[in-house]
Amino acid sequence: MSIDTLGLREQKKRETRQAISDHATQLFLQRGFDRTTIADIAAAARVAKMTVTNYFPRKEDLALDHHEEFVAGPAATLARRPEGESALAAMRREYMAALERHDPVIGFTGPAFARMIAESPTLVARLRELHDLREEALAERLTAETPDDPIGARAIAAQLAAADRLLFRELQSRMLTAPDGDPLDSIAAELAEMAHRVFDLLEPSLGTAAIR
CATH class of the missing domain: 1.10.10.60 (Homeodomain-like)
Structure with missing residues (x-):
């Protein structure tokens, strides 16, 4: 052939x-x-x-078609981060870039799609599972980098994943109430301000942790 x-x-x-x-x-x-x-x-x-x-x-994979990218995303971000960059800085950088491009993986699904997910207990449960898998992939990546401190790696992953879940839910809640066809720039700007606040709060504990 x-x-x-x-x-x-x-x-x-x-x-x-x-x-x-x-x-x-x-x-x-x-x-x-x-x-x-x-x-x-x-x-x-x-x-x-x-x-x-x-x-x-x-x-569920038919509705959440980006599930593989969603699960692997944060771990892949850390794998690509340059020498000298912390895990927190890498996550912040990638999230802000995703906001600018209105990436559906972080929640820019559109109002109708967000409502469809929210109205399905099956999809809501699947999203929770995907967030858990996302955190696990992140923990595995950090553990591979610091095999002598697995609990520390998992603690960092848990904090980063919690921030990630919060921002995802906040964006989804705004998708649910946005009029169909409403421009997404204002939502992105609102989430950018919120994301900076969330990452700033993590800075004292994680700013110098998991530096590549």
């Missing part, structure tokens, strides 16, 4: 996955997550039910 054929096959897989995700999102917004079935999504995307579950083993 040629490289070109492999490339076309991978492109087709990506297109199929994206089409399934797009149709699922439309149905979730129209009907609600819990009232939409895998069969509904398969019919809308014109694929077999098995094809949907092959790409998305969990129905």
Whole structure:
């Protein structure tokens, strides 16, 4: 099989996955997550039910399509941070950059999508689980950097994760009340002020901790 054929096959897989995700999102917004079935999504995307579950083993993954990036994000930020930068400084820098680009991974989902999540106990529970996994990945990264102090690494990860959860929830709450089509710049500015306050409060305890 040629490289070109492999490339076309991978492109087709990506297109199929994206089409399934797009149709699922439309149905979730129209009907609600819990009232939409895998069969509904398969019919809308014109694929077999098995094809949907092959790409998305969990129905929640169809709604929270950035879940892998969400879980790995903070740990990846620390892995990329330059020598001499603390974990707190890296997290602050990345969060402020994500605010500027209105990154959906940190909560810029739009009002309709935020309401869809809030109205589904299944998705609310899945988000809690993803936050736990996110903290665990962060702890594992810090523990790998300081294997002689695993409890210290986990304590730092817990504080950073708590700040991360707080900012995510604050942004989601503003998404819930924002009018559809409302520009996001004002929300981003409000969250930027809040984020600086949160990270400043952590500075005395974490400012010189976990420096690469």
